[in-house]
Amino acid sequence: MFATTALVASAIASKLNGYRPDAQVTAKDIPHQVVEKVTTELNKAISHQQDNSDDNVSTTSSQTIYDESSDATYLKSALVDSFLEEALFSNSSKLENASAIHLLSGKNAIEYIAFALSDLSFVYSAFSTDYLGKSAEQWAQSGIQNVSRYPGKVIRMDTRAGALTAVQGAINYLDNVQGQAHKPQLSILTSSESLLAMIPNMHALALQRAPVVFHVSAHGLSSELERIPSLDTVLAARNTGFVYLASNSVQEAHDMALVAYLVSQELQLPVLHYIDGVKTANESESINIADYTAIKHQLRGSADVTVPLAQTGDAIEAILERTSKAFGRRYQMFEYSGHKEPDTVIVTLGAGSQSVQQALRQLNPYADRVGVLNARVFRPWSEERFLEALPHTTKRIIVLEQSELESDVVSNGPLYMDVACAVRFGQWVNGAKKPDLVAAKGSDLARITVSALKSLVFVSQTALRVDLESEEFAAAVADNEVVQPTAKVHSATFWDVNGDETARHIAHLLAGISSGAEHLVNINVIEDSYRPGGPVTHATIRLSTETSQQPATVTSEYIAVQHHGLVKEYDILGSAATKAIVLLNGPWSTGDEIESKLPADFKLVSTQKDIQLYTIDAAKIARECSLDEVRGAKLVFELAYLNLVNSKPLKRVTDFTSRIAGLYDDVVGSAAKEVGQYVKDINSKVEQELKKIDLLPPWTILESEFKNLPKIPVSRAAKNEDKTQAQVGDVAQINKYHQAAFNLMFKEAYNSSLELRPDQREQNFLVTVTENKRLTPTSYDRNVFHLEFDTTNTGLKYDIGEALGVHGHNDEQEVAKFLSWYGLKGSDVVQVPVNGESSIYETRTILQLFTQTLDVFGRPTKKFYEELAEFATDEKEKGRLLFLVSDEGKAEYKKRVDDTVTYNDVLHEFTSAKPPVERLVRMISHIKPRHYSIASSQRMHPNSVHLLVVAVDWKRQDGEVRYGQCTRYLANLKVGDKVTVSIKPSVMKLPPRDTQPIIMAGLGTGMAPFRAFLQERAVAKASGVEVGPIVLYFGSRHRSMEYLYGEELEAYHEEGLLSHLGLAFSRDQKEKIYIQMKMQEDGKMLHDYLMNQEGYFYLCGPTWPVPDVKAAIMEGLREYGGIENAAASELIEEWKEKERYILEVY
Template structure:
């Protein structure tokens, strides 16, 4: 990417090089943003002889920075790392290492990363550590974030450390940091203390992972020559910090943590109140504590993190012991307050709850509850899938705000690993004006002060069906949905909860198809920049212009991205943004309300932090399938709550598909064109009885077609696969569920191995190529320089995934990986050629087989039309319903003008059947005009007998039939429409007020000529100027009276 864009450094699964990180740390403070946890790892790597990474710390995202620094360093500049397991007595490993130190490691500490639980496990062995020296000391870096409860939610509670706090050996100093600046500085301080081993406990629930602009230069580790007091004094810090009223009568004392920062942020609104924040717990300095507590204090409330109301309260005992020895005659009363995990969780996401809680423990009678001053900030939330190409969009989109010296911006990402396969990441960006005095507030707490979201970006549209996304959105707020779905599909995939909230808050829904745009621009790596450009427009709101968005995009990406001008990318994103209309009365309530899932923060590092590969798809012999058959009670899926009337969803029927699926039976497969004719157009009928399938006139039927049996067997034989082996595949959107099938079934029914590969497939495949020539060729095709080669393969040779694998035989990913990178067969949608009101439990299709020969002579077949053409009566087919724009007008008397080419006649047959049914019941109906075009009347007059019958019965008022190859002068439907200009003008124009509706279905090529025919009719017979006629048609489109369904 040729741009000024840099990747922010935060906890990730990728290794980070020393040069990149060093440049970031030394960059101008106004141009870089970095998480303090990365700075911490950098300092630890530089100042340590070795780093022990315990599994509890690796689970919290630590390790990649330290490992990357060591691998890219020369002369052992950065410490070697060791992966170790947390267990009872884990500290003995460090004790043994201390005894092995060499003179070459002098002045370099031994560092260990572990979690709060790991530190508690080490606690019994810490007293065995030798007296620390400058060349033999241990630094324990402890990220404060713990999994709590059965749902494993992450919490910043320190309650698991209470046994350690009560038994810290005298040779250990204990530091606590809670802001991004403190985390970096206290890390540096910990490596300058020579007279103590050090335990540095820092907030990793929020501050340690927060991305924000560096406001000041962080301290850097120096030679270890100081005791703890001297090190803190030289760094400009104190053991205790006091905030609040200088003449306070009530004071709380709390360990430095997100809770302490939250109390600090509200201290000013509580009268006669103050707070003491403990930043150094050991050595405990009673004199320093007495100095910071105002002499006016009457009551001191010590807040301890606790597991229950009766838990040991170590901080209370420290404070009580220190202040009870005070020489003052009127010593303040000291009381203990234990804050359990559920209470802590509530206090950290609501300022009002915190103030209310403090008021309950402080004996002050307030005439009115204190008002918390509102912060003038914007809150933007992104929802994404951490395994997709759009996972970096929140960070990329936020970069301009995070680096601006005029803004105070912060970004925090949280992941829920369990609510759906692959996980869900929620990224919160808070943007406000820069302030002279920088104060740090935990982002979850700041969001809690005003829960409403100013803008929402949904990068994983499948969440619309499963998760509650709109409950915190402001009324009328913009919402960007990134998806290839159209507006009707978006609406049909909304959960009951989301429908209810959208109807109530009426957000401005915007839709962006980055997949389709990237395909048009011939570069799938542009998806993230396209979203980022659209986000800039979203953020600017009504002040946004194309020029402004383009200018900001250039500031973010440079002048071009992969040789494509940024102007073109910004323009494409601007033009592609579409609105999703919300009905005036909101969405009708679902018959059965199914609540959506909430979001739970339970994962910091969504990807594995070690080098092993975790594959979500796995193959095995028949043993696993046998278990499913033998132990159905344990493995059978629960009954689906989704129903259609009295018919439940068949859970085993393509469970990887989000839409409701139906199993229908083929009853008729009849060819409509002569056998000797080179085009096979055929009519299908499916029996839908006892399936619950209902469809509206004009909707489309999604057919989940199968790959050809012999081609699948040939591919398995060539690839060396046993078709009978079993493969287990996760069910999308259903955590913990998997469906098991044979490899043959997977490639026949689900994996799109004979589909068209995107450019990204070549790049992924290159990593599996063992032959250098294959690897270089695949990389070339996937790069910008190989665009012409990719275009030739994709558009001329129309190669499939299988073809590419055969072309580069050394690239043989395991079958589990192959299934993931190829993806699933997408349903093909066909306009339904019947009206259910007329045919009952039946659905009809009109299909033409698609086949062609490539320039190299290879035959090609349309995957789904080939499958449908081979159907025999009695065969079962999996289908789903897709909404369409082809809807009948609400008034039966409105004229209908239908124009269909070839199989575009399908929806109009349904129109005719329905109007014929109404007429048979003596219900008045308006006129119907039918224009149909094909090559030859004798071969492609599709449903000709039915059309003639409808004409004879008066259902069709007039027909304009154009068979282009039957006459010397080719005649098309637009020519027939020109002849009927007066009739078209009367039905569509304003003069007669008939409010007719025009429909066109078929290929795109006649659209301009048809448009010209109608414009000409309006000009000639309705008296409109050409410009007015063109605008009139645009107005008809808005009224859904000029409807196109072309392909």
């Protein structure tokens, strides 16, 4: 289903009502240009959907449409930000008086206010992505209006010498056009790195008292491309005549952005508003947004009389007081917090005070009489107001400044110089003793944690200068004390290699399904775009029931890792709270299965912190629920989070599946097809697949590896915010050989790895064929053969009863024939996304891909027919393809399945439909590994694994003989060939005690695991271990043709290891004999072994003899144990639960 403008208008209106409960908005209130934009973007997202499921279509007549429940999933993932945009900027009069809490980043909060109050905005950025002003550019392109009801204008500029010349020209032009009575409002959104080139023209703007507002994201780059806060370049322009205004949080970024315009307009002065470009700019919080009505209410316009520069401090203080009353949040030029009568006061400059204040709240229990004085307005500097804000009991002032230059540590910074002048020359009350001054500098004030703050206060008692980059403070930072989450705060961390969408979606879901202002959401995202192996994202969500700032070092109650390999690169559990829930993405269900995937430190710490470890195979669930594996996996992780968390702030969010379904219903409208039930079905699958992993006892005694892994990634620049490629389906790419060569030559640059099968989640091994022997005569119509593989130096280990997964290849001659017909060159190199992940590509030749990966000779899905119809140029063929997946075409589709029609057959049948290979490789399913019971014991054959296989073939209705893909591959293997294999666990395990009897019943190749059982018991007996009775019932057609491993069985029987051998060759005599008949003859023995000696029974082979075999055992129990049929049947079911009666049938 493709979205209509009416549907989208209804969806937006519903969503806006959810954001702003006091407003009642209808579809008619939504601007038509907004609806058209969202509709276009939505249809783009839906049209690129890459779903490989058979069942993701619903049909009426011969027309096929997408299932709207799948569209709902796409809509949520694609338009979260679009809904936010419309909620902020709708021009409906019904929204003007509404107020709401929104989840915004610091950048977005500034962009919103700047866009609302600017006639024209200029964006100067040192980066092509992730810059201040990017969202404003998009809003301008969408035609969204500002507070004056004119479309906002935003111009992107390059940073070069003489920057701001265009700004001066714009001011002069607008002055001439609009007259001197109106001073146009201009904004500049930039980074601190661009500011240096602007300083000469900033002087000119200040001289002409231009009411221009600069919003500056203060950050720089280290030599390793790490983002670091950078105030040096911001303060370099402090003497230009601009008012300097600082923000310390996302809420303050919104509020101070508005104050900046009020100061600029009322005082006719240029204002520079700056924020921490690393933390505050990128952190998202639930904040109060002033709508256009509230903003206009604050505007006063320019004063009739120009305010003298000497009185600007008083005027700014008055504006701050006025906005404080309006917002309900206190703002002053200098803001003090901490002990009422402190001995030590730490003076900070705006953007660095938040971390210091957070640390101070944790410090108070340890040391009293410490406070923080935040200089919110640095220019103009008000000596009088500084001294008024400084508590009279102060004995020591620590001036805390940020500087990225090591050489600058020994010099006094601008804040220190102003504070020193105020202390030395200021007016002190009653001749009070002037406090001592201590200068403290560091490159990143966010490092001022509670431990570092305690050290700073202690050292400042004897030192006049403190270097926060010294080893002493580095150790204090490393030894930082973390705080366990309180009842009012919930913290969750998400690790991902595919961006931060999961955390952001969960945050938006929490904001949507929780009750508005009662739950405040905070997101902090750190991304390392230059990590070897691809970008990694660390996102932390906090959900709080109180508005007060929480300590930055709160541990996480919940940690989700979407790529398990990250546990070996980062100290994932370093930030985990005691008894935290940790969710790993993968197919494991027990501690034994996952143990080899976890480093020793992870296992040790998990026991020390009593971690609640869970796993979930998100990609598997996404496939089974007809979702895209990458985007669908994110929805799975959202639901897993909501299922597992049990924190107090979330307890009121009851029946979250209904609440989530309600959000989806709001999005897709009344035309949705059981969206709520669809979400609940996915959630039910998530509940079933969540596996609780018991921590193994040996993990408690492991020794630490002392690797000192980082707890979080390094925040590096050039964050990739362009999600276009990921959203359109991550298509394959055709390259030449040199690209593959580059990948191998420059592994670090291309993040190349030489994994055997990166598209497979289980561990794979490359083994070598040492024997391929046919066990049945060549004249016999069934080819049963024995295979042996050398496992030396491969690391392959297997247990008794496990199966070997073989990754079979297509026949090379048939593949070559197909490629020639399709017009493909086998030597061309293609890069295919691994499991849909846009950051990981597998490089193969076309020949390799169609031989080893794509199941081109397998059964096509309904989805393939539907996608193929898009490429059909012949209308009849297109109609035919769509008919086959419609309700009317069900019978014919089933007939095709029964006749084993393949992808190859369909492509040859519908010749006008010829997708490009980049799309074709995404349309054809991958070859799945076939699993065969292992026919050997690794104790007897430590460097070998054996299989027993029967070649599968059949005849189609047209008389053509076809062959099983994998058995044909195995039958044609030669000694020395390499084969890719994996291990699959099984329930076919030997009894815990060697003396317990084992009773085995195998038909044909069902003999394979029992050969392994015999070998295992033979090794045990040869080593002097007493072994119990072994009974084997084996059945096949002819003794002379299919007595598989007959010589081995006779030898084991002769020596006494095989205590009883019951053979049933059904066609060697006139009356057919089956294994259940042999078992009936041995009823007394079976009763004794099963009832008196706690024996185990196993059946392996086809399903048809299962009821007869059960009846034979029940007969023995009744005749020799007096157990009636009903009780005997219940007893067998009990044995099944205890894994004493095991069936492996097919």
